[in-house]
Amino acid sequence: MPTYTLIAPAKINLLLEIIGDRPDGFHELVMVLQSIDLADIIELKALPGDQIQLNCSHPDVPLDSSNLAHRAATLMQTQFPDRGGVEITIQKHIPIGAGLAGGSADAAAVLVGLDLMWNLGLTQAELQTLGAALGSDIPFCVSGGTALALGRGEHLTPLPDPHQLYAVLAKYRSLSVSTPWAYKTYRQKFGDTYAKTSETQEQRRRSGPSVPLLTAINHQDQEQIPKYLYNDLERVVLLEHPQVLALREKFQQLGCLGTLMSGSGPTVFALMNSREEAQLLKTQLEVAVGDPDLDLWVTQFCCSGIQLQTT
Numbered sequence: 124m125p126t127y128t129l130i131a132p133a134k135i136n137l138l139l140e141i142i143g144d145r146p147d148g149f150h151e152l153v154m155v156l157q158s159i160d161l162a163d164i165i166e167l168k169a170l171p172g173d174q175i176q177l178n179c180s181h182p183d184v185p186l187d188s189s190n191l192a193h194r195a196a197t198l199m200q201t202q203f204p205d206r207g208g209v210e211i212t213i214q215k216h217i218p219i220g221a222g223l224a225g226g227s228a229d230a231a232a233v234l235v236g237l238d239l240m241w242n243l244g245l246t247q248a249e250l251q252t253l254g255a256a257l258g259s260d261i262p263f264c265v266s267g268g269t270a271l272a273l274g275r276g277e278h279l280t281p282l283p284d285p286h287q288l289y290a291v292l293a294k295y296r297s298l299s300v301s302t303p304w305a306y307k308t309y310r311q312k313f314g315d316t317y318a319k320t321s322e323t324q325e326q327r328r329r330s331g332p333s334v335p336l337l338t339a340i341n342h343q344d345q346e347q348i349p350k351y352l353y354n355d356l357e358r359v360v361l362l363e364h365p366q367v368l369a370l371r372e373k374f375q376q377l378g379c380l381g382t383l384m385s386g387s388g389p390t391v392f393a394l395m396n397s398r399e400e401a402q403l404l405k406t407q408l409e410v411a412v413g414d415p416d417l418d419l420w421v422t423q424f425c426c427s428g429i430q431l432q433t434t
């Protein structure tokens with residue numbers, strides 16, 4: 124049986140606005156999500172029966188049914204029974220608990236890979252619906268690129284890709300942030316400011332910080348885009364982790380187009396116009412911070428989600 128090798132890009136949030144609560148206990152969001160070329164590699168091999176075997180050399184990645192990739196395989200077996208088992212090997216490159224949707228990207232790769240392996244012919248929308256049952260970032264990870272995400276994060280509208288932007292990523296290796304903790308803390312601190320009705324939630328969407336960013340993206344006004352980066356979760360995560368706030372401030376001092384924490388963090392990114400400028404900024408931050416625990420990457424915006432590796 125052939126091996127299916129899939130590339131699973133990470134995402135950064137160019138915008139994350141919290142509108143209010145939903146009946147299902149999640150938050151109503153406005154997000155602009157962007158795929159980047161930092162990716163996990165997922166290999167799928169058919170196994171007999173219905174066994175799911177998970178391999179990953181990264182010590183912090185669970186190998187049991189709590190792994191999102193494992194949960195994606197179980198979901199596919201439930202929806203499409205008697206198609207066989209699968210061996211999943213994850214080559215981890217996306218840092219864990221970083222705000223980059225590492226687990227979500229792996230789960231999205233398993234959905235796409237099993238669709239191909241079992242020759243199901245599912246549409247991207249069908250795969251995204253399956254993904255939404257597992258986690259709010261997974262639908263975007265299936266399709267990737269640049270997208271507006273509403274609802275819990277599963278209602279996606281593709282946007283023109285702001286091509287040729289580069290993101291320098293900075294994350295302390297020893298620091299991860301729990302997404303549930305970030306949202307729970309935000310609700311505790313700012314829940315009284317939430318829009319409570321569907322009308323007021325719609326008003327927030329039409330008048331919030333996403334408006335100028337979406338205008339700049341839709342008009343492909345490259346220079347304007349970085350000016351309108353916005354993330355509500357910074358209000359809890361940067362307060363809890365001052366060393367992450369310091370990274371954001373250092374990027375600003377060194378000079379970049381714009382800087383923001385991605386998702387629930389703690390990764391902070393800074394946008395630059397070229398790989399050379401991004402590489403220089405990475406080196407400058409390395410020297411300025413001088414902490415061996417700080418990991419840095421130079422990444423480029425990419426216009427796709429899960430891709431089958433053909434070579």
Ligand SMILES: C[C@](O)(CO)[C@H](O)COP(=O)(O)OP(=O)(O)OC[C@H]1O[C@@H](n2ccc(N)nc2=O)[C@H](O)[C@@H]1O
Pocket residue numbers: 136139148149150151152154222224227257258259260261274275276302303306307386387
């Ligand atoms: C922070 C982001 O990564 C930004 O892209 C996403 O909003 C979170 O995506 P995710 O990690 O796939 O989130 P899920 O696994 O669906 O939910 C994890 C937890 O985050 C909180 N959560 C998530 C999404 C959302 N719209 N509202 C929430 O309050 C809930 O407490 C939930 O139990």
Ligand SMILES: Nc1ncnc2c1ncn2[C@@H]1O[C@H](COP(=O)(O)OP(=O)(O)OP(=O)(O)O)[C@@H](O)[C@H]1O
Pocket residue numbers: 183184185189190191192213218219220221222223224225226227229230260300302386387388
């Ligand atoms: N395939 C996976 N890769 C990494 N972490 C996983 C995976 N499956 C489950 N996890 C668990 O999920 C937790 C969050 O990891 P993940 O890297 O997805 O966070 P994240 O990038 O912040 O996600 P998001 O940006 O969607 O909030 C980890 O603590 C890990 O235990």
